Amino acid sequence: MKFQAAIFDMDGLLLDTENVCKQVFAQSCANLQVPFLEQEYLSIIGCNSKTINAQLTQAYQGIIDYSLLNQEWRNNYDDVVLNRAIPKKHGVIELLEWLKHQGIPMAVATSTQRNVAEVKLKLAGLADYFSALATGCEVKAGKPAPEIYQLAAQRLGVDAHSCIAFEDSNNGVKSAVSAGMTTYQIPDLVTPCAEVLALGSQLRTSLFDVYQELSLQSKSELMIYPSNL
The missing domain is CATH 3.40.50.1000 (HAD superfamily/HAD-like)
Known part of the structure; x- marks a missing residue:
């Protein structure tokens, strides 16, 4: 070899996982009545949580406190991936x-x-x-x-x-x-x-x-x- x-x-x-994660993020946006910024979301795929938080905080500045959206996303995502096989x-x-x-x-x-x-x-x-x-x-x-x-x-x-x-x-x-x-x-x-x-x-x-x-x-x-x- x-x-x-x-x-x-x-x-x-x-x-x-990425399809699942994207769907959960989009639903979390809908739950909080904020837009799903798809292009900004796609740009963070493959990044760690620190980079994701920094980029999406900037993207959602003036729309929502991103920490609220992040918590909604994390809670919903964990409910899925920690309880069933992807x-x-x-x-x-x-x-x-x-x-x-x-x-x-x-x-x-x-x-x-x-x-x-x-x-x-x-x-x-x-x-x-x-x-x-x-x-x-x-x-x-x-x-x-x-x-x-x-x-x-x-x-x-x-x-x-x-x-x-x-x-x-x-x-x-x-x-x-x-x-x-x-x-x-x-x-x-x-x-x-x-x-x-x-x-x-x-x-x-x-x-x-x-x-x-x-x-x-x-x-x-x-x-x-x-x-x-």
Whole structure:
């Protein structure tokens, strides 16, 4: 294999959380009778809570005290994600199982707070695939800064440049590429922007596509080097 470890984002990549989160935010806006600023909302996908709070506080300035909207959103969101499994994205199990059988250690690098991330992964039946978890509350600078991916690699005991990373958001791709990782982007709610496309990440439609691609590459390498059989 050309990489020593695999690091995954969680929301919108492993789990179909972003659609749930967006729907809950929009409903929270409706509950408080304020507009749903969709473009501002989409711009914060992949960011940690500190960055989200700063950007949405500014966006809703003069409309509502954002702390009130944030509390409504958090309460409604927690009622959903802490009590039922979020659906897994297409190809998640196939890719995780394949990496597991290759002996590739795996970690999650998510902007979500640790206690919430742990519950989400456990409810979805994914927690046992991962040897390490790095979360947004554990770094000074969240995505798009590289720190969270560097922390995940450190916890796996590998160099960041030897890792393959999987992301859905533009902020996440910037983070993984900045950490020096070979990066696959599987877009969810946000279309890759020109700046991110220029970074040279591998763009795929699903993790199932990645699974097929990597498994075929592995078979080809075994054919070229039969001594590995």
